[in-house]
């Protein structure tokens with residue numbers, strides 16, 4: 212992405228003359244290295260990280276057969292990718308996890324600190340970063356697809372699979388048998404699928420309310 | 431920089447068009463028709479209905495919005511070419527102080543403004559407390575911004591903007607979220623400032639304090655002149 | 670304020686040795702706990718179990734020394750109880766009771782030790798520690814100032830987001846939609862994005878948060894940009 216045009220403060224207002232502003236999924240990976248976030252980007256990253264932190268304090272619906280109150284957290288992780296795209300979405304989740312590891316009580320159950328890496332659910336938390344990255348990469352392509360809703364849902368599901376795979380690996384690394392780990396994991400699948408449906412619905416509304424949020428203006 | 435020196439903002443045929451991000455939507459929409467204006471008076475008010483284009487006009491003045499046609503110059507600096515320098519000259523106060531105050535406490539927010547001066551941490555803190563004391567806000571320095579009243583928040587927001595001594599102050603409906611008493615406090619504070627002030631407002635008393643009033647209607651200037659006539663014109667427009 | 674209470678929930682004020690210890694000492698101790706728990710089984714199974722048991726006892730003792738409420742210790746364990754039972758069962762079945770004990774004790778010890786660190790260190794100090802860790806990265810292109818600004822923005826936004834959630838919940842309840850997850854989350858996210866943009870704009874207006882101009886002057890600064 213062209214760093215100069217990205218740093219323009221009000222991206223929704225056209226400047227004089229043609230503004231070359233290539234932005235596409237295929238260049239996203241290259242863009243991360245060169246791209247500098249502008250002030251609005253920083254603000255979006257910070258506020259979505261705050262949304263993640265707040266989501267653990269908001270009681271969702273009680274689905275867990277283990278009596279676990281399912282929070283909106285995985286919904287917001289998907290949303291980071293769907294709404295902010297690859298670079299900013301990954302940065303938002305990364306910032307959230309970093310501050311949680313440093314010691315803010317913002318992991319589910321108000322847990323905090325490096326302890327989380329020692330706990331059995333460490334894999335899920337690491338997986339959030341990769342999940343958001345995958346959703347973000349796919350979302351940039353999905354919003355341009357002819358079947359936008361289905362494509363966005365596909366992106367969200369791909370991210371969910373990544374998170375669950377990381378989670379299962381984490382459980383087995385902590386010494387759980389693979390079948391037991393898978394068994395403990397799939398309990399959360401139906402809830403997560405439901406949350407991804409909602410995440411996509413929210414993302415579609417957001418793209419309508421803020422048309423240039425994910426896809427930067429091209430002309 | 432001396433705030434009392436004469437400032438000049440010149441708009442030359444500056445207009446703003448919006449191109450919808452969604453390619454399927456209709457073509458460009460004009461949210462401000464090309465304007466040619468020179469703003470040199472010490473106190474200027476902008477009045478007009480919701481959605482008429484007041485905020486767009488004010489945002490042009492510090493480069494938050496860049497003109498799609500024409501140009502805007504502040505003391506000779508082009509807002510598109512020298513955005514950073516223009517924003518150092520023009521302080522901007524938003525309607526909602528909560529989105530303007532970015533740090534958890536007033537003193538930290540003023541320190542953030544002072545960061546540009548590259549002072550050592552201790553000195554920066556002392557300077558920030560001095561500034562707050564100067565605006566009689568010292569007692570709020572360490573409070574959470576969520577614990578401040580709306581009026582206190584707006585005063586803190588004003589202090590954080592004035593901390594870096596801009597020579598022009600632009601305010602977008604600064605009193606819309608304030609009650610009568612806080613509006614009066616704001617009015618007194620603004621009257622005492624050496625800076626050139628340009629503000630939009632729905633408070634016709636606030637507008638009456640200004641030497642020059644612009645009435646904005648339907649993305650253009652419907653009237654430009656002394657407050658009494660401007661208010662009469664505004665009332666006539668509302669019908 | 671509810672938002673701020675949520676933020677400091679991890680810290681329990683006190684005057685214990687752990688409260689007065691510098692953060693870096695606590696961090697080194699925590700690292701030591703993790704290394705001992707992970708590395709000791711490599712020597713031998715009984716040695717691993719013995720060392721880990723000792724570390725666990727030390728972690729519990731630290732909890733007492735720091736005068737943290739015991740309920741907090743239990744809460745930390747309770748949150749992972751189901752997983753701990755599953756892990757213990759599998760390890761016992763595969764490798765015997767001693768290994769099962771070592772594995773579970775190692776997890777609990779590390780979690781408790783980290784708990785002591787976060788409960789005895791105020792949030793400000795933790796964040797200063799984080800900033801100190803980021804500063805050396807400046808040489809590699811990191812921008813510590815912008816990083817700290819982003820962290821501050823995040824902290825300051827948490828109360829806003831929690832407030833938005835509760836406002837929207839009340840509004841949804843008033844309309845009889847409290848069981849509708851979409852009605853309860855969409856308005857929050859829209860408000861949040863609007864707020865993020867307004868804040869970003871305010872940063873620009875104050876000349877903050879944009880990359881240093883000399884870093885990205887490559888594109889030129891003509892009016893055509």
Ligand SMILES: Nc1ncnc2c1ncn2[C@@H]1O[C@H](COP(=O)(O)OP(=O)(O)O)[C@@H](O)[C@H]1O
Nearest residue numbers: 223224448461479480481482483484485486487
């Ligand atoms: N970024 C934007 N994208 C699309 N429309 C906009 C944008 N900014 C402003 N507008 C439209 O321009 C008009 C003028 O807006 P504004 O300047 O905010 O008015 P006012 O401040 O007088 O209420 C409104 O109709 C508004 O919807």
Ligand SMILES: [Mg+2]
Nearest residue numbers: 484485486602
């Ligand atoms: Mg307005």
